[in-house]
Amino acid sequence: xxxxxxxxxxxxxxxxxxRSDAGRVRVQESCPMSRFARxxxxxxxxxxxxxxxxxxxxxGPPPRPEMGELGFGxxxxxxxxxxxxxxIAAELAAAVAPAGAIRxxxxxxxxxxxxxxxxxxxxxxxxxxxxxxxxxxxxxxxxDGCVPVDFSSPNxxxxxxxxxxxxxxxxxxxxxxxxxxxxxxxxxxxxGDWGTQFGQLLxxxxxxxxxxxxxxxxxxxxLALYVEFNTRKVEQPELQDRARAMFKLLEDGxxxxxxxxxxxxxxxxxxxxxxxxxxxxxxxxxxGESFYxxxxxxxxxxxxxxxxxxxxxxxxxxxxxxWDLGTALVKKRDGSTLYLTRDLAAAEYxxxxxxFVRSLYVVGAAQALHFAQMIKxxxxxxxxxxxxxxxxxxxxxxxxxxxMSTRKxxxxxxxxxxxRAVDLARETIEKGAREKGRELPENIDEQAHKIGVxxxxxxxxxxxxTRDVVFKWDEVLSFEGATGPYLQYTAARIASMxxxxxxxxxxxxxxxxxxxxDELRLALAIExxxxxxxxxxxxCEPSFVADxxxxxxxxxxxxxxxxxxxxxxxxxxxxxARMLLAASTRQAIVNGLDWLGIDVPTRM
RNA sequence: GCGCCCGUAGCUCAGUUGGAUAGAGCAUCGGUUUCCUAAACCGGAGGUCGCAGGUUCAAUUCCUGCCGGGCGCGCCA
Numbered sequence: 079x080x081x082x083x084x085x086x087x088x089x090x091x092x093x094x095x096x097r098s099d100a101g102r103v104r105v106q107e108s109c110p111m112s113r114f115a116r117x118x119x120x121x122x123x124x125x126x127x128x129x130x131x132x133x134x135x136x137x138g139p140p141p142r143p144e145m146g147e148l149g150f151g152x153x154x155x156x157x158x159x160x161x162x163x164x165x166i167a168a169e170l171a172a173a174v175a176p177a178g179a180i181r182x183x184x185x186x187x188x189x190x191x192x193x194x195x196x197x198x199x200x201x202x203x204x205x206x207x208x209x210x211x212x213x214x215x216x217x218x219x220x221x222d223g224c225v226p227v228d229f230s231s232p233n234x235x236x237x238x239x240x241x242x243x244x245x246x247x248x249x250x251x252x253x254x255x256x257x258x259x260x261x262x263x264x265x266x267x268x269x270g271d272w273g274t275q276f277g278q279l280l281x282x283x284x285x286x287x288x289x290x291x292x293x294x295x296x297x298x299x300x301l302a303l304y305v306e307f308n309t310r311k312v313e314q315p316e317l318q319d320r321a322r323a324m325f326k327l328l329e330d331g332x333x334x335x336x337x338x339x340x341x342x343x344x345x346x347x348x349x350x351x352x353x354x355x356x357x358x359x360x361x362x363x364x365x366g367e368s369f370y371x372x373x374x375x376x377x378x379x380x381x382x383x384x385x386x387x388x389x390x391x392x393x394x395x396x397x398x399x400x401w402d403l404g405t406a407l408v409k410k411r412d413g414s415t416l417y418l419t420r421d422l423a424a425a426e427y428x429x430x431x432x433x434f435v436r437s438l439y440v441v442g443a444a445q446a447l448h449f450a451q452m453i454k455x456x457x458x459x460x461x462x463x464x465x466x467x468x469x470x471x472x473x474x475x476x477x478x479x480x481x482m483s484t485r486k487x488x489x490x491x492x493x494x495x496x497x498r499a500v501d502l503a504r505e506t507i508e509k510g511a512r513e514k515g516r517e518l519p520e521n522i523d524e525q526a527h528k529i530g531v532x533x534x535x536x537x538x539x540x541x542x543x544t545r546d547v548v549f550k551w552d553e554v555l556s557f558e559g560a561t562g563p564y565l566q567y568t569a570a571r572i573a574s575m576x577x578x579x580x581x582x583x584x585x586x587x588x589x590x591x592x593x594x595x596d597e598l599r600l601a602l603a604i605e606x607x608x609x610x611x612x613x614x615x616x617x618c619e620p621s622f623v624a625d626x627x628x629x630x631x632x633x634x635x636x637x638x639x640x641x642x643x644x645x646x647x648x649x650x651x652x653x654x655a656r657m658l659l660a661a662s663t664r665q666a667i668v669n670g671l672d673w674l675g676i677d678v679p680t681r682m
Numbered sequence: 683g684c685g686c687c688c689g690u691a692g693c694u695c696a697g698u699u700g701g702a703u704a705g706a707g708c709a710u711c712g713g714u715u716u717c718c719u720a721a722a723c724c725g726g727a728g729g730u731c732g733c734a735g736g737u738u739c740a741a742u743u744c745c746u747g748c749c750g751g752g753c754g755c756g757c758c759a
Contacts, residue, residue, distance in 0.1 A: 393757055560694095625696070644718060
């Protein structure tokens, strides 16, 4: 059942990466499991007889700082040694001699806790961060394996609303995280440019279409037509039949239908492009559903060849009841196709074109059955690579305050949300300048853009993607607390300190000056960033990185606000050491936000 | 009816393969700016982890059943 490993590892499609890879040449070689947990595990291993990896996985942070930085519960050993965990802990603590970064090992109830040496931790973590710069935290776990990521995929006949935000930003973050982890992602915008919806547009178009208005008003006119279709449909149910007929006409290649379809598509794409530009998103591949139009015959032939097709109510279906996946419809009564048919063709095309190691579909959780069916059908077709395909579901976006209905034209445009966020960011900058008597930055537009867009994007990425979200303006437009601007602000403060410092940050400092517990915690948080990337990539969960970034920023902010802790002082060795810590903090935040697709302004 | 997801503080959410006194942000109350950016920081108050069983030395975490919410289940995508 599983894919032959060799077959999936041959990578093709050498597409030039969008971003410069200059800073990302060197990648981390080692396993990103925390090196200190591992060191502790190696210390404990001989005394316990347990495997180092097993041990390292069981090591976690104690609940309170005064209990040390790492803890191991002796419960698994209790059964083996037939002793009470506290007794084992006491024996282990006595038997283990501290070494390296671990300066003390102490038993605490059933736990053996390790206390780390802040100086050694700082020396092992921080110089590496400034040395590697933009590459800090990147991994090579992907082994250059190709991973198509299907995301955003707006429907052209419908407006680009706020509900498209989720797939768009989650998918974009996955692409960037995969690249940072050493994979070769291919961002695919599987535009919904085919299907009955175009029949609907064509049906209403023949009644009242106005090409002049379309060219002038663009997508909002398409929305108006869409709304008009749905309004009229109530009184004229036959309009729906007409829509299906029109789609059939389109699928059969009728000239005028084709021409209009192309016009709708071009007008829509041009407007989508504005939103993508605001978000800083580009795709490697934008073939929409229409691209697979002439590939569906081959799919249907394969299905027929495997005896999978049956007739039911004049439609063509695949019976998947044996796998509790219901019945999958591949051809309508009138012979036209459905999106499952197109997705099967697309899956095959992607496999042929990219020879992927994983193939991701960032599509709402509501489509879970559809993808389960698609994967099962590929399995039945004898495609071993079906196992590499993964639906990455996310919770739907709802609107609390009022009922929203796209069909009635009631919609929040994604572009409007971004514009409002940017406007609010600009106001905040202006207000700050007024109140603190500072001059307005000369690049205020750029700043406001990064902050506003960053707020909207981070707000969507910070929680686990499977949760449903209720759209609320005040949450999307919040710049305080656990938000994108908070992270950007932390980075901006450090940037201005670096400027004041005026020298290059050196990794060669007197580490004995970094002995504060808060400094130790910060260094450990920075060290944990690559681990969060690994987990995020494995689980397709950007919030793991977002979470870690908030932790890093919070730890730095705590230090920063302390009266007794200033980075820049008369004491030059101390300044150099703290500058290294601060610069590492900024680098970690900038890198992590970059993986999430969020820019960082140098000033705020 | 069947299936999938979810239920943790007033609100929005974390909780890393079961483990020590369940953590943040917002809101609220009280503090912090002659000193590197207050979009920040510190402190207070606030929780029967939906309910009931079960497994386990140990359950917010795993299992079962209820209750409550979301989504899906053939000619839309």
